[in-house]
Amino acid sequence: MRWIAAFSAVALAISPMPVLAANQTIIQLKVSEQEAQDQEVLKKAYQSGSLQAAKAFEKDLTTVLSHAPASYPQIERRDDLTVIRAQSRTAAMSGAILVSALNSREGKAGTIATSLNTYPMAALLLGSIANEQRDPRGAIAYLDKGLALQPDNLALITEKGGALVVLKRFSDALDLYERAEKIDFITKLLEPGGEARVLRGKGFALIELKRLDEAQAAYEAALKLEPNHAGAKAELEYIKKQRGGGAQADIGLVTGDKAKDGDAAPPKP
Secondary structure: OEEEEOOOOOOOOOOOOOOOOOOEEEEEOOOOHHHHHHHHHHHHHHOOOOHHHHHHHHHHHHHHHHOOOOOOOOEEEEOOEEEEEEOOHHHHHHHHHHHHHHHHHOOOOEEEEEEEOHHHHHHHHHHHHHHHOOOHHHHHHHHHHHHHHOOOOHHHHHHHHHHHHHOOOHHHHHHHHHHHOOOOHHHHHOOOOHHHHHHHHHHHHHHHOOOHHHHHHHHHHHHHHOOOOHHHHHHHHHHHHHHOOOOOOOEEEEOOOOOOOOOOOOOOO
């Protein structure tokens, strides 16, 4: 049995504000009263301890997702204000620091506001719960709602990719991963580990499409980003066996509650 991992854990950590150039400011975005309420539901669900426990919040999360606005980008520019939405405080601050450095280099004054990525996170958790329940089609339906808001969200992309692989839609999964490789650096920074997961997902799909040389290259590139990833190393060994005429293994989906190779982990407080 070979496993493709799904579900990216969210750490709702608080990071100290960095020291910035005089013309740069980072603040926390003031959201609407409705979004503030939705964020509280989201935090409770993510802090529940496991996907199985988070299932108790499924109805509430569906309601949260129904509140999503028509436009909700990860990086939103409003005149001299830049809004950065991310799944963790740490990731948001990393993106904010980089944007502030670029602004300062170009001589631009501005304010950067960070926020929890409310509605795509609700879609991600609902999709992850569906994947946990072995319902990849249901997962894709939720994840597509999140991707409609943020097409470049690596957490949503890799979660959907796992569902596509389980459905044996390998070409569709590969197309998804290859588009993700072209996402800009700052957006990738908002999902720590996302770039390596994309490469591993790409490698997995390429193996199933019998494109072993390309699969090997994808896994080797992933290992440059995360050198100790056991899953990537195991897939490289599997490629060697396939070249030697080894039998093809079945495919399973590892969700956050069961992942052991670094692709995922259960929600944390």
